[in-house]
Amino acid sequence: MSEMRQITYRQALNEALAEELERDPSVFLMGEEVAEYNGAYKVSQGLLERFGPKRIIDTPISENGFAGLGVGAAMVGLRPIIEFMTFSFSLVAFDQVVNNAPNMLTMSGGQFNIPITFRGPNGPAHQLGATHSHATECLYANVPGLKVCTPATPRDAKGLLKTAVRDNNPVLVLESELLYSSKGLIEPAETELLIPLGQAEVKREGADVTIVCYAQTVPLALAAAEQLEDEDISAEVLDLRSIKPLDERAIYDSVAKTHRVVIVEQDRPFCGVGAEVCYRIQKNIFDELDAAIARVSQEDVPIPYNERLERAVLPNADKLIAAVKKVCYA
Amino acid sequence: MPAAEQRDEVEMLWLMLLIRRFEERASQQYQAQKIGGFCHLYIGQEAVVTGAVATTRFDDYVITAYRDHAHALARGTSANACMAELFGKDTGCSRGLGGSMHFFDKEHHMYGGHAIVGAHVPLACGLAFACKYRNEDRVTLCFFGDGAINQGAFHEALNLAALFKLPVIFICENNLFAMGTSVERSTSLKQIIDRAEGYDIPGCVVDGMNFRHVRDTLSEVVASIRKDPHPAFVEARTYRYRGHSMSDPASYRTKEQLEKYRLDDPITRLRAQLTREGKLTNEKFDELDKEAKRIALEAVKFAEESEEPPLEKLYDYTYANGAVKAAPSLPKNNSAAEKKAAAAS
Ligand SMILES: Cc1ncc(C[n+]2csc(CCOP(=O)(O)OP(=O)(O)O)c2C)c(N)n1
Numbered sequence: 001m002s003e004m005r006q007i008t009y010r011q012a013l014n015e016a017l018a019e020e021l022e023r024d025p026s027v028f029l030m031g032e033e034v035a036e037y038n039g040a041y042k043v044s045q046g047l048l049e050r051f052g053p054k055r056i057i058d059t060p061i062s063e064n065g066f067a068g069l070g071v072g073a074a075m076v077g078l079r080p081i082i083e084f085m086t087f088s089f090s091l092v093a094f095d096q097v098v099n100n101a102p103n104m105l106t107m108s109g110g111q112f113n114i115p116i117t118f119r120g121p122n123g124p125a126h127q128l129g130a131t132h133s134h135a136t137e138c139l140y141a142n143v144p145g146l147k148v149c150t151p152a153t154p155r156d157a158k159g160l161l162k163t164a165v166r167d168n169n170p171v172l173v174l175e176s177e178l179l180y181s182s183k184g185l186i187e188p189a190e191t192e193l194l195i196p197l198g199q200a201e202v203k204r205e206g207a208d209v210t211i212v213c214y215a216q217t218v219p220l221a222l223a224a225a226e227q228l229e230d231e232d233i234s235a236e237v238l239d240l241r242s243i244k245p246l247d248e249r250a251i252y253d254s255v256a257k258t259h260r261v262v263i264v265e266q267d268r269p270f271c272g273v274g275a276e277v278c279y280r281i282q283k284n285i286f287d288e289l290d291a292a293i294a295r296v297s298q299e300d301v302p303i304p305y306n307e308r309l310e311r312a313v314l315p316n317a318d319k320l321i322a323a324v325k326k327v328c329y330a
Numbered sequence: 331m332p333a334a335e336q337r338d339e340v341e342m343l344w345l346m347l348l349i350r351r352f353e354e355r356a357s358q359q360y361q362a363q364k365i366g367g368f369c370h371l372y373i374g375q376e377a378v379v380t381g382a383v384a385t386t387r388f389d390d391y392v393i394t395a396y397r398d399h400a401h402a403l404a405r406g407t408s409a410n411a412c413m414a415e416l417f418g419k420d421t422g423c424s425r426g427l428g429g430s431m432h433f434f435d436k437e438h439h440m441y442g443g444h445a446i447v448g449a450h451v452p453l454a455c456g457l458a459f460a461c462k463y464r465n466e467d468r469v470t471l472c473f474f475g476d477g478a479i480n481q482g483a484f485h486e487a488l489n490l491a492a493l494f495k496l497p498v499i500f501i502c503e504n505n506l507f508a509m510g511t512s513v514e515r516s517t518s519l520k521q522i523i524d525r526a527e528g529y530d531i532p533g534c535v536v537d538g539m540n541f542r543h544v545r546d547t548l549s550e551v552v553a554s555i556r557k558d559p560h561p562a563f564v565e566a567r568t569y570r571y572r573g574h575s576m577s578d579p580a581s582y583r584t585k586e587q588l589e590k591y592r593l594d595d596p597i598t599r600l601r602a603q604l605t606r607e608g609k610l611t612n613e614k615f616d617e618l619d620k621e622a623k624r625i626a627l628e629a630v631k632f633a634e635e636s637e638e639p640p641l642e643k644l645y646d647y648t649y650a651n652g653a654v655k656a657a658p659s660l661p662k663n664n665s666a667a668e669k670k671a672a673a674a675s
Contacts, residue, residue: 037510037582060480060516061447061508092446092481127366127418129429131445301648305429306418306639307366313644 005188010180012154013043013119015189016161017081021051024079027165030057030066031083031120040085041121041180067093067118071100071170074116079165084120087174088134101170102145117164122150122174123216123266124314130302135267137215140172141244142271147171147197148243152218154184156241159195167197176216198245202254206236209260209324212251212277214240217264217315224320233328243273251277252285259290260327264320269297294323334552337384340610340618342541343600345383346376347622349400350597352409355626356399356416356430360576364634365416368445369430372400374539374571377596378503379404381536381544381566382471385552391457393441393450394473396431397503397570401473405438413629419636426639427647447508448474448481451500455487458498458561467556470498477508479525480516488529491561499551500531500563503538505570510582526563538568539594542603 007015020027033040035048035058048056059066063084070080084090090097097118104112124133141148147169151157157175164171187193203218204225213221218239225235238254240247255261261281263274274295281293299313324330353371360369372379375397383392383404394401402412407423415422416430423435424443433443441457444450454472461468478484479502491498504522506513519525526533534551537543544566551562569591573580604610645653 033510036515040509058511058515060511061477062480062482064482065480089446092449092483127429129367129432129445130427131432132368299644301645304427304639304644305367305424305432306426308418308638309427309641309644312641 003188004185006183007154007186008180009151009154009157009175009182009184010041010043012158012186013161013175014045014047016158016165017044017047018050020081020162020165021047021055026077027079027081028055028057029081029083030059030070032059032061032085034058034083039083041177043180044083063089063093064096067096068100070116071096071104071114074114075104075112079115079117081117081119081165084118086132086177087120087122087136088132090118090120090136091134097140097146097170097172098143102143105145113168114170115168116170117161117173118170119161119164119173120175121177121180123176124298124303124310125177127305127307127310129305133303135298137174137243138267138272141273141276145170147245148174149197149241150174150215150243151241152176152179152215152239154182155186155193156195156201156239158186159193160197160241163194163197166194171197174215178216179219182219195241197242198247199242200238200240200247200250202236202250203239204235204237206234206258208234208258209262209328210236210238210251210254210258211320211324212238212240212261212263212274214243214265214273216266220315220317220320221264224317224324227317227321228324231330233324233330235324246277246280248280248284251281255281255285256288259288261289262294262296262320262323262327264296264315266315267297269295269300272297291327291329294327296320296323334385334549334556335387336545336549339600339604340614342380342384343597343604343610344618344622345404346380346541346597346600347619348409348625349376349380349403351619351622351626352403352412352629353399355630356413357572357576359413359416359630365430366418367429367431368396369416369576370397370574371572371576372397372570374591374595375503375505375568376400377541377544377600378501378538378566378568379473381541382501382548384541384545385549386469386471389439390468391439391441391461391470392473393454393457393470394443395447395450395475395478396443396445397475398431398433398443402433402435402438402440402443405435405440407433407435407438407440409625409629410632411435413633414636417633417636418638419633420639421632421636448478448483450474451478451481451484451487452490454498454500455490455494455496458491458496459494461497462494462559468497469552469555471501472498473501473503475508476502476504476506476513476522477511477516478502479522488525488531488561492529492531495560497555497559498561499548499555500526500561502563502565503568504565505568507570507574507583509574509578512582521565523563523565531561531563533563533565535565535567538566539591539596539599541596541600
């Protein structure tokens with residue numbers, strides 16, 4: 001393989017969009033401020049200039065309307081990429097994302113699949129308050145017919161987004177505002193980078209405990225693993241990358257090696273992603289476990305604006321380290 | 331001839347000054363990173379909310395979107411409580427839990443501060459519905475931006491208001507842009523006010539840079555609603571001098587456009603009108619302005635010195651009647667917490 005490059009998560013998404021728009025004329029990007037403003041978070045920078053207003057389309061603030069437009073266009077064979085300025089605003093379009101997009105194939109007896117990508121930042125950012133901080137992965141992963149992925153690195157962001165656009169089903173690419181400017185290694189621009197949905201990745205090998213994480217909790221888990229190393233705890237960091245489909249094989253392989261698990265998720269504790277992962281581990285490889293599984297998630301409250309309280313609500317490295325020590329009886 | 335009661339104009343000029351000086355301080359404190367999250371300033375639009383409260387009663391209801399500092403101040407929420415909210419302090423109008431976009435003040439009938447575009451317009455119908463239900467003659471003032479008029483919630487709310495004849499005034503603060511999207515690029519109508527006609531709601535356009543025009547027009551609307559409940563729609567044409575939020579450089583509009591509106595400044599205009607009519611001296615104006623600046627500065631000090639909301643209270647406001655966080659203990663020890671949870675649900 002030729003030289004790897006360093007690019008930002010934002011650039012990686014931008015490359016993915018540009019490549020898929022270039023490759024397939026039925027792909028278009030629609031959302032608030034995606035064209036003339038180059039995206040609220042500049043993910044679509046330069047795309048209007050390159051692909052023109054027919055394919056890079058600014059909308060009014062009408063999430064329910066343009067998400068539904070996307071589903072309709074997908075019924076007749078276009079491949080819409082619908083950007084939500086944040087997934088907190090996807091709640092305005094909940095009916096389209098949850099009722100129309102994923103149900104259509106079944107309801108029509110297999111006649112209408114919906115090849116649509118919904119993408120945008122998801123999860124708490126920084127002091128945005130209760131309405132603007134939703135981690136929606138548990139809501140959407142609950143819906144049969146939807147696929148949900150949560151890239152944490154530039155490479156995953158590009159590879160997963162490209163795969164999502166080519167998938168014949170509704171796929172949600174849940175990005176992270178806090179990761180847009182983060183950098184990482186990625187193949188040269190000319191390499192076709194596709195990362196399959198449903199494939200987790202070990203981001204760091206370890207022997208004593210498996211930290212299952214995704215999206216914003218991946219950098220957090222890596223930082224915690226570094227610190228734990230100093231205390232002679234070797235943590236394996238397993239990035240789910242997709243919430244649905246879930247790579248159970250990768251989880252079980254890691255757990256069979258370490259026998260201890262901490263799940264760190266950015267969503268809520270009640271019916272959160274970790275609850276599902278936890279259930280599957282104990283159901284399928286209970287005998288491999290040397291300790292009860294621990295979860296680190298948000299507190300079960302609407303997210304407060306105050307910085308100190310917000311910090312208390314969200315998962316962080318200290319909470320994760322404490323949980324790891326607990327399952328390691330350290 | 332104004333139809334509804336009106337407040338003193340010098341007092342209203344003072345209110346506009348207070349809003350402006352408060353926002354300038356907020357901007358400065360945001361840059362100093364004393365304020366987090368998103369922060370949207372109202373500078374330039376002062377005549378709209380001021381004109382509206384000038385002709386309504388203190389017990390009328392106000393609800394707005396996230397550009398809400400001015401609406402709270404206009405309602406009578408203290409600058410201290412507003413600034414403390416921006417600082418995330420326990421003394422803030424939402425106890426530091428809401429932040430810039432979520433100002434609430436029950437005592438002053440300020441029903442938020444709502445950050446999902448369009449989502450509060452149906453709430454305004456609910457406020458107005460309750461007034462009618464209880465045979466109260468209150469009016470609900472519902473403010474929103476030009477960007478909100480393309481949300482489904484907005485359309486459903488207008489139809490409900492018309493159908494149920496609810497005493498609510500929909501006040502669209504048309505500052506020409508929703509973030510970087512101009513009205514022409516977001517809305518199929520030639521003018522926003524035509525939305526009202528589609529729902530058979532009486533509507534009018536006011537010059538949102540002109541305090542008297544806003545007040546006098548609303549005065550008649552309010553009088554009519556108090557007599558016989560019905561919805562109304564007012565499009566206030568105005569302008570925000572600053573970017574959409576603190577992080578927006580506003581490169582989608584021209585300097586000339588901004589200058590044009592700055593020359594039409596609502597504070598300068600009312601000052602000139604009052605001075606011309608002999609109701610205000612330069613000395614008096616300077617005194618008012620000095621006082622507004624002092625209060626804004628004082629508010630910063632108050633906010634800085636205030637306590638943070640206590641960590642122990644984290645769960646107190648998730649449900650009414652207090653925390654229901656289950657004790658992390660074994661089921662057999664858990665019955666007290668469960669009873670509490672059951673009681674709250
Ligand atoms: C449902 C929803 N979509 C998008 C946003 C992001 N957003 C916040 S303000 C805004 C522009 C709104 O403009 P306008 O209604 O004209 O009000 P103004 O900012 O001019 O006061 C957008 C798109 C949001 N808060 N809620």
